[in-house]
Amino acid sequence: MIENVNATRMELLQLRKRVALASRGHRLLSEKRDEISRQLIKIARQIQPLRKRVEAQLLETCRRFMLARATMEPEDTKAALAVPTKKFALAVSFASIMNVKVPHLAKEMSGQIICYGFATTSGELDVALLALERAFDDLIELAEKEKQARLLAVELQMTRRRVNVLEHVVIPELHETIKFIFAKLAEAERDNTTRLMKITDIIRA
Amino acid sequence: MNDIAEQAELGGLDFYTYPPVGGEDWGYAFATAQVRAIETQMLSRAVLLDMANAQNFEDAADLLTASEYALPQGSRNFTEVENILKLRRSAVRKLFADLMIDEPIAELFRARDDFANMRLAIRRTLTEKPLGTDYSDDGNVAAEQFEQVFEQENYSLLPDYMQQAVGRAVLAYYQKKDIRQIDYAIDSVQAEYNLQKARQLESVFLLGLFRTRIDLTNIRTMLRLKFAESDQRSVFLSGGYIEQQRLKHGLDIGYEAVGALFFATPYYEVVESGVNYFVSNKSFLKLEQQCEEHLTGFLRTTLQITAGPQPVIAYLLMKENEIRTVRLILTAKNSALETKLILDCLGE
Secondary structure, eight states: OOSSOOOOHHHHHHHHHHHHHHHHHHHHHHHHHHHHHHHHHHHHHHHHHHHHHHHHHHHHHHHHHHHHHHHSOHHHHHHHHSSOOOEEEEEEEEEEETTEEEEEEEEEEESOSOOSOSTTSOHHHHHHHHHHHHHHHHHHHHHHHHHHHHHHHHHHHHHHHHHHHIIIIIHHHHHHHHHHHHHHHHHHHHHHHHHHHHHHHHHHO | OHHHHHHHHOOGGGSSSSOOOOOOOGGGHHHHHHHHHHHTTSOOHHHHHHHHHSSSHHHHHHTTTTSTTOOOSSSOOHHHHHHHHHHHHHHHHHHHHHHOSSHHHHHHHHHHHHHHHHHHHHHHHHTTOOOOSOOOSSSSSOHHHHHHHHHHTOGGGSOHHHHHHHHHHHHHHHHHTOTHHHHHHHHHHHHHHHHHHHHHTTOHHHHHHHHHHHHHHHHHHHHHHHHHTOOOOSOSOSSSSSOHHHHHHHHHSOHHHHHHHTTTSTTHHHHHHHHHHHHHHSOSHHHHHHHHHHHHHHHHGGGGOSSSHHHHHHHHHHHHHHHHHHHHHHHHHHTTOOHHHHHHHHOO
16 A cells, blocks of 8 residues: 555546556556567577578588698688688667667678689688578577577566566555555545534534 | 600690600719608508598597698697698798709799788788788798888888789789689789799709699699689690690580590590589589699609609608698588598598
């Protein structure tokens, strides 16, 4: 129950308005929570196979790269990879899902990923770099989805907490206070009636 | 000189598998005897296979304890392996330079590091990156001299072959503004320089070695271009036994027909097994192993030479190959790669 409340009709009317507002807020927040949950599940379902695919691609790339590095002379490896020619830029825009600003990543790549000659380098290096280039699309999509999922999860947690506070604390407290004021006013009403009856008895006597 | 002239004109069909290795030179009797003695200390195939089949990195490293690659007990890490392998390579190259009576041959093999250093220096210069000091010190030009030469752009301090390479690389880069052109130009100058030196030295063996290497590089390049679906056709090195037309034709046909294209050449086995492995595994490991095997096969034919520079050169190259193999196995074991993959790299 709300402490230090004035048990007046005015206060009762205000509290009734607050209850109506809190109930409407609770309903809206519950709907928001359900929608965010739905979106989150949808994204999580997309993330799982995507992550598996990216991990497999990166593992394969690393394996190939390690083999290439092992079969090449250290000076040749250094010379081949010292000055990369592939240029990579990432543009970030924001979309709104249930009022949550989630990032949308778009990549811009230019230049060749194979930036060396053929005489002193291993073919495995080509395979590794081309596999890495192919993995970029999935990698960026995964980064985007995981960030979206993280932001939605934070928002979901906050919304759920708000819904719970409204449902289990604010609305019951308001109801209790209303009940208290109603009881107080009824008590005052009975008190008044009793006093009037007593005065009437005194006058008659 | 007649031998050299004949060798220079040899086509792929004029020998069965390996080109001739030339005659004997009794000035190298001591050097050859020394090489024959230390050759016996090289790691046998059985040891390499045992390393490949070892459970883990520690077990593989344990198999090297009785060899010159022995790692200290206790804190074994991969940096230590790299250091030991670099030290062994420098020692082998120093021994080679000591055993070589003909200094130009030692210079010729040291030039490989010069070309590698130059690739790095030119790339850094043209892309306006710091020149650095991390150059190999095993070349004819000292590592610290590189930074000075490229900073001052005073290329006259470099040997002739390097000046030529710098000129061609810079020109090639500015013509297409493509960093890869630097490597293509340097590879081309290096191949030309090797052949020219071999002719000057009148070494049938060196000429055969470099022409075979050019062929193997071209074959690998052809398949790599096919894989990358690249339309570059002018990157093949000239001077090999295989005609460039055949290589260019290889770019236009399907993988299943590539082996047949080389049927009448000594590289049929190399190409056929390399392409089959590539088609099924999308990996160049087998092709590279087969190229190395072919070159090692050629180097082994120097066993018929009682005395001469050929066994000494063959020892250097086989020893370098051994060091690469040890690095490959230990890297693979350290990264827990599958044993089958390592065995594929080592060959049947």
